[in-house]
Amino acid sequence: MSTPQLVVHRDKELMAQAAAARLITRIVDAQASTGTANVVLTGGRNGNGVLAALAAAPARDAIDWGRLDLWWGDERFLPEGDPERNVTQAREALLDSVPLDPKRVHAMPASDGPWGADAEAAAEAYAEELARAAGPANHGGVPTFDVLMLGVGPDTHVASLFPEHPGVRETERTVIGVHGSPKPPPTRISLTLPAIRSAREVWLLAAGEDKANAVAIALSGAGEIQAPAAGAQGRARTLWLLDTAAAAQLPRSLYPPASA
């Protein structure tokens, strides 16, 4: 696993724009070398901010949108089209304005889909979809995620893996149903830490003072059960993309040299 690297931007708008620029480059590079790119999206304010910044970036046209596979790190298990679903918010922020191949937009199931309110069956179906996309070189049952983005919650949760909750202890499955989530809605679907850690690059997004404590805890040696963000690492790179407010409680020893 890779050692976390930190980049601190002036404010959340600049952080979103810089992350969007970085994402464009990463997708274009992956498409140039393998013909396609696999990106895992996150919900939440910062994830949606990056998508909105990407929608507004002229360089977005450098991406071959028809050769991009989009996956989700987690989903709020609600009916299709619910405004609280992560995919609904992503469509509004970006997806409806770019020429994606609908077959490559791998939304997590809704609670009124083929599995009804059975979040476990829905999670299993998503795990199967991931496994079908995995190649022979992918040992973890998921395709190679070029970039997997995660918003960091004020309690250090990532995806729908909450501190001390059963999901954060999962070691076998790639996707799980989450019940009794401390953040509404109570039922969710989430990638697990092993699936997250199979990604080539994991980017953790945190902006705003309400994230400062979570960022400091996760980067100061906390365990992943108490602070799930601490367990989110990419195979090649783990990048924390912050604004100054979210970085405010970091010990000076962790603050990136350029920002000290």
Ligand SMILES: O=C1O[C@H](COP(=O)(O)O)[C@@H](O)[C@H](O)[C@H]1O
């Ligand atoms: O509910 C969720 O929250 C987290 C963090 O969201 P934020 O608004 O506090 O940034 C998000 O990463 C996750 O995908 C989402 O389902």
